[in-house]
Amino acid sequence: MQTNEGARRMPMTRRAALALLAGLMAGPALAGPGLVDLAYSPASPRNRLDVHLPEGDGPFPWLLDLHGGGFLAGDKRSLPVPAPVLARGNAVVRMNYRLSHQALWPAQEQDVLAALDFLHRRGPELGLIPDRMALGGRSAGAFLAVSAALTLAEAGRAPRAVVDFYGPMDFGSMDADMARLGRKVRRAPADSPRSVESLLVGYPVGARRAEATALSPVGRLGAMAPGRRLPPLIIRHGAQDSIVSAGQAERLRRAWKAADPHAEIDFALLPHEGHGTAAFGRDAVLRPLADFLARHLA
Template sequence: MTEFHPVPEPRKTLTHAGCIVSAPLGYRPLQLDLHVPPGDGPFPVVLWIHGGGWLMGSRVWTVDQQFHERMVARGYAVADVDYRLALEAVWPAQQADVDAAVRWLRHHAAALRLDPDRFAVLGESAGGQISAIAALTGTGDAAIQAAITWYGPVDLSNLRDQEDPLAFPALLLGGPIGERRAFARLASPLHNVHPDAPPFFLIHGTDDDTVPFAEAVGFAEALRAQGVRCDVLAVEGAGHVFTGASVEVGTLTEAGADFLDSVFDRPGAG
């Protein structure tokens, strides 16, 4: 029996839909949707980067169904970013796609009422890895000033199924991890930490069997060892995608906004 995806709900906060940020030769154009608060701005912007094991998902996927409403109400613009999935293109295409979105938003910041000096990324699961890399490696017009990750993997070189060519990370990297360990390190946030990295906020379930909580702990320690601010919020009893969490996912969105208010020096902005 065919299963149909549900009809999407109208997105009340959407202001600019289907913005083409790059058109890589031989692939579909890469797009983003932008949600901007009412008013003159300029507003800080959060790039939402979806998960899905690098093989599934799109920019309209969200974990918190009120995510955009919450962030816009706090005075943040939100850009929902698409990137090429692993069976479309291998790494580092995904990194290039997010960098292209950052550059496009910064180029048009004045017209879009965005603050070019306050760009943040927020990614979940596979999108957390992509977000972290964007924050750690972006420079110039691709620079990121703050990063939030939800249960993102940080060390692709040390995952299980090292010899499996069909494991999700192997498909991302173009072959078994065991044969590409040095390449996997280049794609791993843990191995790209440096003293000039922007502040990070890691939100992670303590019972996550897909990306263990220990990964967040180790990543935080590595960032702090370089003198980089890294806050960690342990979601007690939560698995991957915050399943089984004792708190509403909306409170985690709000915690991220609180972190950004602190980083961007916006006391009382909400």
């Protein structure tokens, strides 16, 4: 694993600041009863997670929900715990992972997999049913969630469901998708050496575009062997997103369906919403998410 611990901290770009703010938006936080700041790995002091349980007698199915922040900021405590998901009898787990100034990709996915291993081993004592798990995230967290879900699927251990809320899904095509919007873009180019994507992978995306696509979910789906079964996927993205184009959601939908034509995909673009705007924390979005999870975790 490639790391850059102790490296000089890069100044936050405008795109990074916007991604951080958007990744932390989406409605009021609600914490159900549970456990907080459990260490799931010794790799970093950031490797901590919280377990939020619904009312009633467990153990419960659960969603591991990953925060955004452009891969270089963000914290589990700022990620809203969706009340409708708890109300349907599903627990919500929030976790921190190493940021791009602490370790380069794929350390972040390795953290997600380490947390899942911890939760599968310790699940019963934490009030969780180990094998009834969904994996999701928002913005950068959605990239991590989908990436980890593909790794698990390749190992024959796919989650019961996957959630993508306004995530980047192909680093190599992000700028082309943004150019098609025909309006002002609220971020630095992903191809730039200073972009949050380039800082994550350790090289300018524009200089090694094929490699950046190959490590992204869309590229990995395109390289999958025929016959792979994929879990149900729910995608929500703002059609007015000027940080991560809705074209990224479209690319994921097409690649997921091409890899597994039988996979269920619940796809919707929110016509008036941007990146992580308030609608993503309202019942109109969260109730369908809760229904989707309840159906596949039951």
